[in-house]
Amino acid sequence: MSRLARSADRIATGSTIVARRLAARAAAWVRRGRRDDLTGIKAALGCWARLALLAFGLYLLWRLIRAVPNLLWPLTVGWLIASWRAGRRAPALAAEEASTGPDVEAVRALLLEAMGEGDAVHLSTVLAHLQKRGHGEGWRVGDLRARLEALGIPVHPKVKAGGKGPTRGVRRADLAPSPAAVQETSTASSTAA
Template sequence: MSRLAHPASRIVAGSVVVTRRLAARAAAWIRRARRDDLTGVKAALGCWARLALLALGLYLLWRLIRAVPNLLWLLSAGWLVASWRAGRTASAPAAEEHSAAPDVEAVRALLLDAMGEADAVHLRTVLTHLQERGHGEGWTVGDLRARLEALHIPVQPKVKAPGSKSPTRGVRRADLAPSPAADRETSTASSTAA
Protein backbone atom coordinates (compact mmCIF):
# COMPACT_ATOMS: atom_id res chain seq x y z
CA MET A 1 0.00 0.00 0.00
CA SER A 2 1.43 3.39 -0.94
CA ARG A 3 1.99 6.18 1.52
CA LEU A 4 -0.73 8.22 -0.20
CA ALA A 5 -3.39 5.62 0.58
CA HIS A 6 -4.21 7.04 4.04
CA PRO A 7 -4.58 10.69 2.90
CA ALA A 8 -6.62 9.56 -0.11
CA SER A 9 -8.95 7.48 2.03
CA ARG A 10 -9.32 10.42 4.44
CA ILE A 11 -10.31 12.71 1.56
CA VAL A 12 -12.77 10.11 0.24
CA ALA A 13 -14.36 9.63 3.68
CA GLY A 14 -14.47 13.39 4.14
CA SER A 15 -16.08 13.87 0.72
CA VAL A 16 -18.82 11.45 1.70
CA VAL A 17 -19.40 13.37 4.95
CA VAL A 18 -19.44 16.76 3.19
CA THR A 19 -21.82 15.47 0.51
CA ARG A 20 -24.19 14.04 3.11
CA ARG A 21 -24.10 17.27 5.14
CA LEU A 22 -24.85 19.40 2.08
CA ALA A 23 -27.66 17.08 0.98
CA ALA A 24 -29.14 17.01 4.51
CA ARG A 25 -29.00 20.80 4.79
CA ALA A 26 -30.60 21.25 1.36
CA ALA A 27 -33.33 18.74 2.19
CA ALA A 28 -33.98 20.41 5.56
CA TRP A 29 -34.14 23.83 3.90
CA ILE A 30 -36.65 22.52 1.36
CA ARG A 31 -38.72 20.73 4.05
CA ARG A 32 -38.99 23.91 6.15
CA ALA A 33 -41.05 25.47 3.34
CA ARG A 34 -43.91 23.01 3.88
CA ARG A 35 -46.93 24.73 5.40
CA ASP A 36 -48.82 22.96 8.15
CA ASP A 37 -51.82 25.26 7.94
CA LEU A 38 -52.65 24.03 4.41
CA THR A 39 -53.34 20.59 2.98
CA GLY A 40 -52.67 18.78 -0.25
CA VAL A 41 -50.69 20.34 -3.06
CA LYS A 42 -50.97 23.85 -1.60
CA ALA A 43 -49.00 22.78 1.47
CA ALA A 44 -46.08 21.63 -0.70
CA LEU A 45 -45.87 24.60 -3.07
CA GLY A 46 -43.17 26.24 -0.97
CA CYS A 47 -41.11 23.05 -1.14
CA TRP A 48 -41.40 22.98 -4.92
CA ALA A 49 -40.42 26.66 -5.13
CA ARG A 50 -37.31 26.08 -2.99
CA LEU A 51 -36.41 23.01 -5.05
CA ALA A 52 -36.69 25.12 -8.21
CA LEU A 53 -34.46 27.81 -6.61
CA LEU A 54 -31.88 25.17 -5.72
CA ALA A 55 -31.93 23.78 -9.27
CA LEU A 56 -31.60 27.30 -10.67
CA GLY A 57 -28.64 28.00 -8.39
CA LEU A 58 -26.88 24.81 -9.53
CA TYR A 59 -27.55 25.70 -13.16
CA LEU A 60 -26.12 29.21 -12.66
CA LEU A 61 -23.05 27.74 -10.94
CA TRP A 62 -22.55 25.40 -13.89
CA ARG A 63 -22.88 28.33 -16.33
CA LEU A 64 -20.40 30.37 -14.27
CA ILE A 65 -17.88 27.53 -14.32
CA ARG A 66 -18.36 27.16 -18.09
CA ALA A 67 -17.73 30.90 -18.52
CA VAL A 68 -14.76 31.02 -16.11
CA PRO A 69 -13.16 27.53 -16.04
CA ASN A 70 -10.38 28.62 -13.68
CA LEU A 71 -13.03 29.05 -10.98
CA LEU A 72 -13.14 25.25 -10.81
CA TRP A 73 -9.62 25.26 -9.33
CA LEU A 74 -10.80 27.43 -6.46
CA LEU A 75 -13.92 25.32 -5.90
CA SER A 76 -11.86 22.10 -6.00
CA ALA A 77 -9.38 23.47 -3.48
CA GLY A 78 -12.24 24.45 -1.17
CA TRP A 79 -13.79 21.00 -1.53
CA LEU A 80 -10.47 19.30 -0.74
CA VAL A 81 -9.95 21.40 2.39
CA ALA A 82 -13.51 20.71 3.59
CA SER A 83 -13.11 16.99 2.83
CA TRP A 84 -9.76 16.82 4.61
CA ARG A 85 -11.23 18.43 7.74
CA ALA A 86 -14.36 16.28 7.67
CA GLY A 87 -12.25 13.18 7.00
CA ARG A 88 -10.39 13.69 10.26
CA THR A 89 -13.59 13.51 12.28
CA ALA A 90 -15.05 10.76 10.08
CA SER A 91 -12.10 8.41 10.53
CA ALA A 92 -12.20 8.43 14.36
CA PRO A 93 -15.83 7.26 14.73
CA ALA A 94 -15.27 4.68 11.97
CA ALA A 95 -12.36 3.21 13.90
CA GLU A 96 -14.45 3.16 17.09
CA GLU A 97 -17.34 1.44 15.29
CA HIS A 98 -15.09 -1.31 13.96
CA SER A 99 -13.38 -1.82 17.31
CA ALA A 100 -16.54 -2.10 19.42
CA ALA A 101 -19.68 -3.61 17.92
CA PRO A 102 -22.84 -2.10 19.39
CA ASP A 103 -24.89 -4.25 21.72
CA VAL A 104 -28.08 -5.27 19.88
CA GLU A 105 -30.07 -5.45 23.12
CA ALA A 106 -28.97 -1.92 24.05
CA VAL A 107 -30.11 -0.66 20.65
CA ARG A 108 -33.47 -2.41 21.07
CA ALA A 109 -33.85 -0.85 24.53
CA LEU A 110 -33.08 2.57 23.02
CA LEU A 111 -35.67 2.03 20.27
CA LEU A 112 -38.30 0.96 22.82
CA ASP A 113 -37.45 4.03 24.91
CA ALA A 114 -37.90 6.28 21.86
CA MET A 115 -41.22 4.55 21.11
CA GLY A 116 -42.69 5.05 24.55
CA GLU A 117 -46.23 3.64 24.59
CA ALA A 118 -46.60 3.72 20.78
CA ASP A 119 -46.46 0.69 18.49
CA ALA A 120 -43.94 2.28 16.10
CA VAL A 121 -41.42 5.10 15.79
CA HIS A 122 -40.03 7.00 12.81
CA LEU A 123 -36.28 6.92 12.20
CA ARG A 124 -36.03 10.71 12.34
CA THR A 125 -37.56 10.58 15.84
CA VAL A 126 -34.99 7.95 16.87
CA LEU A 127 -32.19 10.09 15.41
CA THR A 128 -33.41 13.13 17.36
CA HIS A 129 -33.64 10.94 20.48
CA LEU A 130 -30.03 9.81 19.96
CA GLN A 131 -28.68 13.29 19.28
CA GLU A 132 -30.38 14.71 22.39
CA ARG A 133 -28.28 12.22 24.36
CA GLY A 134 -25.04 13.19 22.63
CA HIS A 135 -24.84 10.27 20.18
CA GLY A 136 -24.97 10.14 16.41
CA GLU A 137 -23.73 13.66 15.77
CA GLY A 138 -23.57 14.27 12.04
CA TRP A 139 -25.65 11.18 11.23
CA THR A 140 -28.47 11.26 8.75
CA VAL A 141 -31.57 9.09 8.77
CA GLY A 142 -29.85 6.98 6.09
CA ASP A 143 -26.85 6.41 8.38
CA LEU A 144 -29.14 5.30 11.21
CA ARG A 145 -31.04 3.00 8.87
CA ALA A 146 -27.82 1.36 7.67
CA ARG A 147 -26.66 0.80 11.25
CA LEU A 148 -29.99 -0.72 12.29
CA GLU A 149 -30.04 -3.01 9.27
CA ALA A 150 -26.46 -4.08 10.02
CA LEU A 151 -27.73 -5.18 13.45
CA HIS A 152 -30.56 -7.12 11.73
CA ILE A 153 -33.22 -4.81 13.15
CA PRO A 154 -35.95 -4.54 10.48
CA VAL A 155 -36.67 -1.06 9.18
CA GLN A 156 -40.09 -0.78 7.54
CA PRO A 157 -40.56 1.59 4.57
CA LYS A 158 -43.97 2.95 5.65
CA VAL A 159 -44.62 3.24 9.35
CA LYS A 160 -47.40 5.38 10.77
CA ALA A 161 -46.40 6.69 14.18
CA PRO A 162 -48.61 8.68 16.56
CA GLY A 163 -48.46 12.42 16.01
CA SER A 164 -47.35 12.15 12.38
CA LYS A 165 -49.39 13.01 9.32
CA SER A 166 -47.77 10.67 6.84
CA PRO A 167 -46.05 7.29 7.04
CA THR A 168 -42.29 7.14 6.59
CA ARG A 169 -39.39 4.79 7.41
CA GLY A 170 -39.45 3.47 10.92
CA VAL A 171 -39.36 0.54 13.31
CA ARG A 172 -42.35 -1.37 14.69
CA ARG A 173 -42.56 -2.74 18.23
CA ALA A 174 -43.58 -6.15 16.84
CA ASP A 175 -40.26 -6.34 14.93
CA LEU A 176 -38.26 -5.81 18.13
CA ALA A 177 -38.84 -9.29 19.53
CA PRO A 178 -35.96 -10.44 21.73
CA SER A 179 -33.13 -12.16 19.91
CA PRO A 180 -32.73 -15.97 20.16
CA ALA A 181 -29.54 -15.43 22.20
CA ALA A 182 -31.49 -13.37 24.75
CA ASP A 183 -34.16 -16.08 24.89
CA ARG A 184 -31.50 -18.72 25.60
CA GLU A 185 -29.94 -16.57 28.34
CA THR A 186 -33.36 -16.03 29.94
CA SER A 187 -34.22 -19.74 29.84
CA THR A 188 -30.77 -20.66 31.20
CA ALA A 189 -31.09 -18.14 34.04
CA SER A 190 -34.58 -19.40 34.96
CA SER A 191 -33.46 -23.06 34.92
CA THR A 192 -30.48 -22.33 37.18
CA ALA A 193 -32.69 -20.35 39.57
CA ALA A 194 -35.11 -23.27 39.86
Protein backbone atom coordinates (compact mmCIF):
# COMPACT_ATOMS: atom_id res chain seq x y z
CA MET A 1 0.00 0.00 0.00
CA SER A 2 1.42 3.37 -0.98
CA ARG A 3 1.93 6.22 1.43
CA LEU A 4 -0.89 8.21 -0.17
CA ALA A 5 -3.28 5.25 0.13
CA ARG A 6 -2.33 4.76 3.79
CA SER A 7 -2.96 8.46 4.46
CA ALA A 8 -6.33 8.34 2.70
CA ASP A 9 -7.27 5.21 4.64
CA ARG A 10 -6.25 6.87 7.91
CA ILE A 11 -8.38 9.94 7.14
CA ALA A 12 -11.35 7.80 6.08
CA THR A 13 -11.13 5.66 9.21
CA GLY A 14 -10.65 8.71 11.40
CA SER A 15 -13.56 10.46 9.74
CA THR A 16 -15.81 7.53 10.60
CA ILE A 17 -14.58 7.60 14.18
CA VAL A 18 -15.15 11.36 14.49
CA ALA A 19 -18.64 11.11 13.01
CA ARG A 20 -19.59 8.29 15.39
CA ARG A 21 -18.19 10.20 18.37
CA LEU A 22 -20.17 13.31 17.44
CA ALA A 23 -23.36 11.29 16.95
CA ALA A 24 -22.84 9.48 20.27
CA ARG A 25 -22.21 12.74 22.12
CA ALA A 26 -25.30 14.36 20.57
CA ALA A 27 -27.44 11.33 21.47
CA ALA A 28 -26.09 11.32 25.04
CA TRP A 29 -26.80 15.05 25.36
CA VAL A 30 -30.38 14.53 24.16
CA ARG A 31 -30.86 11.56 26.55
CA ARG A 32 -29.69 13.65 29.51
CA GLY A 33 -32.73 15.86 28.95
CA ARG A 34 -35.03 13.19 30.35
CA ARG A 35 -36.27 13.94 33.85
CA ASP A 36 -36.53 11.12 36.35
CA ASP A 37 -38.77 13.04 38.75
CA LEU A 38 -41.60 13.20 36.20
CA THR A 39 -43.57 10.53 34.37
CA GLY A 40 -45.15 10.17 30.98
CA ILE A 41 -44.71 12.73 28.26
CA LYS A 42 -43.60 15.40 30.72
CA ALA A 43 -40.45 13.40 31.48
CA ALA A 44 -39.50 13.30 27.78
CA LEU A 45 -40.14 16.98 27.03
CA GLY A 46 -36.53 17.82 27.86
CA CYS A 47 -35.33 15.30 25.27
CA TRP A 48 -37.63 16.75 22.64
CA ALA A 49 -36.50 20.28 23.47
CA ARG A 50 -32.84 19.30 23.17
CA LEU A 51 -33.52 17.50 19.91
CA ALA A 52 -35.25 20.62 18.57
CA LEU A 53 -32.26 22.75 19.67
CA LEU A 54 -29.89 20.38 17.92
CA ALA A 55 -31.94 20.47 14.72
CA PHE A 56 -32.17 24.27 14.90
CA GLY A 57 -28.39 24.52 15.40
CA LEU A 58 -27.77 22.34 12.34
CA TYR A 59 -30.21 24.48 10.35
CA LEU A 60 -28.39 27.66 11.43
CA LEU A 61 -25.04 26.12 10.46
CA TRP A 62 -26.44 25.20 7.06
CA ARG A 63 -27.80 28.74 6.55
CA LEU A 64 -24.47 30.24 7.63
CA ILE A 65 -22.57 28.06 5.16
CA ARG A 66 -25.02 29.00 2.40
CA ALA A 67 -24.48 32.68 3.21
CA VAL A 68 -20.68 32.42 3.58
CA PRO A 69 -19.45 29.44 1.49
CA ASN A 70 -15.80 30.21 2.30
CA LEU A 71 -16.56 29.08 5.85
CA LEU A 72 -16.36 25.52 4.51
CA TRP A 73 -12.57 25.83 4.14
CA PRO A 74 -11.76 26.15 7.85
CA LEU A 75 -14.48 23.62 8.72
CA THR A 76 -12.96 21.14 6.26
CA VAL A 77 -9.45 21.70 7.59
CA GLY A 78 -10.72 21.21 11.15
CA TRP A 79 -12.50 18.00 10.15
CA LEU A 80 -9.39 16.68 8.38
CA ILE A 81 -7.18 17.40 11.40
CA ALA A 82 -9.63 15.71 13.75
CA SER A 83 -9.91 12.73 11.38
CA TRP A 84 -6.14 12.45 11.04
CA ARG A 85 -5.73 12.42 14.83
CA ALA A 86 -8.56 9.94 15.39
CA GLY A 87 -7.26 7.65 12.65
CA ARG A 88 -3.82 7.47 14.25
CA ARG A 89 -4.78 4.75 16.73
CA ALA A 90 -7.24 2.88 14.51
CA PRO A 91 -4.76 0.31 13.07
CA ALA A 92 -3.37 -0.33 16.56
CA LEU A 93 -6.90 -0.84 17.91
CA ALA A 94 -7.77 -3.21 15.05
CA ALA A 95 -4.61 -5.23 15.65
CA GLU A 96 -5.31 -5.28 19.39
CA GLU A 97 -8.88 -6.48 18.80
CA ALA A 98 -7.62 -9.13 16.39
CA SER A 99 -5.11 -10.43 18.93
CA THR A 100 -7.68 -10.51 21.75
CA GLY A 101 -10.58 -11.44 19.51
CA PRO A 102 -11.82 -14.83 18.36
CA ASP A 103 -9.66 -17.53 16.83
CA VAL A 104 -9.34 -17.36 13.03
CA GLU A 105 -10.51 -20.97 12.68
CA ALA A 106 -13.63 -20.22 14.74
CA VAL A 107 -14.41 -17.25 12.49
CA ARG A 108 -13.89 -19.41 9.38
CA ALA A 109 -16.29 -22.01 10.82
CA LEU A 110 -18.86 -19.29 11.55
CA LEU A 111 -18.55 -17.92 8.00
CA LEU A 112 -18.97 -21.40 6.51
CA GLU A 113 -22.03 -21.94 8.72
CA ALA A 114 -23.56 -18.64 7.58
CA MET A 115 -22.70 -19.53 3.98
CA GLY A 116 -24.53 -22.85 4.09
CA GLU A 117 -24.41 -24.65 0.73
CA GLY A 118 -23.57 -21.50 -1.25
CA ASP A 119 -20.21 -20.45 -2.65
CA ALA A 120 -20.29 -17.00 -1.03
CA VAL A 121 -22.04 -14.96 1.64
CA HIS A 122 -22.75 -11.23 2.01
CA LEU A 123 -21.35 -9.46 5.05
CA SER A 124 -24.85 -8.23 5.91
CA THR A 125 -25.99 -11.86 6.15
CA VAL A 126 -23.01 -12.74 8.36
CA LEU A 127 -23.73 -9.74 10.59
CA ALA A 128 -27.39 -10.76 10.94
CA HIS A 129 -26.23 -14.32 11.76
CA LEU A 130 -23.86 -12.98 14.42
CA GLN A 131 -26.44 -10.69 15.98
CA LYS A 132 -29.00 -13.50 16.07
CA ARG A 133 -26.51 -15.39 18.26
CA GLY A 134 -26.04 -12.36 20.54
CA HIS A 135 -22.69 -11.17 19.18
CA GLY A 136 -21.71 -7.96 17.42
CA GLU A 137 -24.39 -5.76 18.96
CA GLY A 138 -24.14 -2.27 17.51
CA TRP A 139 -21.78 -3.37 14.73
CA ARG A 140 -22.20 -2.27 11.17
CA VAL A 141 -21.06 -4.04 8.04
CA GLY A 142 -17.93 -1.85 7.99
CA ASP A 143 -17.02 -2.96 11.52
CA LEU A 144 -17.36 -6.62 10.53
CA ARG A 145 -15.30 -6.03 7.40
CA ALA A 146 -12.49 -4.40 9.40
CA ARG A 147 -12.41 -7.30 11.85
CA LEU A 148 -12.36 -9.92 9.09
CA GLU A 149 -9.57 -8.13 7.26
CA ALA A 150 -7.60 -7.82 10.49
CA LEU A 151 -7.85 -11.61 10.82
CA GLY A 152 -6.54 -12.03 7.26
CA ILE A 153 -9.85 -13.12 5.74
CA PRO A 154 -10.28 -11.43 2.34
CA VAL A 155 -13.46 -9.43 1.77
CA HIS A 156 -14.46 -8.89 -1.86
CA PRO A 157 -16.34 -5.75 -2.95
CA LYS A 158 -18.77 -7.44 -5.36
CA VAL A 159 -20.01 -10.86 -4.33
CA LYS A 160 -23.29 -12.38 -5.50
CA ALA A 161 -24.93 -14.65 -2.96
CA GLY A 162 -28.38 -15.91 -2.13
CA GLY A 163 -29.95 -14.56 -5.32
CA LYS A 164 -29.20 -10.99 -4.25
CA GLY A 165 -27.23 -8.36 -6.12
CA PRO A 166 -23.48 -7.91 -5.71
CA THR A 167 -22.23 -6.39 -2.48
CA ARG A 168 -19.34 -6.93 -0.06
CA GLY A 169 -18.88 -10.53 0.93
CA VAL A 170 -16.65 -13.53 1.49
CA ARG A 171 -16.10 -16.44 -0.92
CA ARG A 172 -15.83 -20.08 0.08
CA ALA A 173 -12.59 -20.45 -1.90
CA ASP A 174 -10.90 -17.93 0.43
CA LEU A 175 -11.85 -19.90 3.53
CA ALA A 176 -9.52 -22.84 2.99
CA PRO A 177 -8.05 -24.01 6.29
CA SER A 178 -4.80 -22.40 7.32
CA PRO A 179 -1.58 -24.46 6.96
CA ALA A 180 -1.30 -24.66 10.77
CA ALA A 181 -4.78 -26.18 11.05
CA VAL A 182 -4.02 -28.68 8.26
CA GLN A 183 -0.78 -29.66 9.99
CA GLU A 184 -2.56 -30.09 13.36
CA THR A 185 -5.20 -32.30 11.71
CA SER A 186 -2.63 -34.47 9.97
CA THR A 187 -0.58 -34.74 13.21
CA ALA A 188 -3.68 -35.73 15.18
CA SER A 189 -4.66 -38.38 12.60
CA SER A 190 -1.13 -39.82 12.45
CA THR A 191 -0.93 -40.10 16.27
CA ALA A 192 -4.35 -41.78 16.37
CA ALA A 193 -3.20 -44.43 13.88
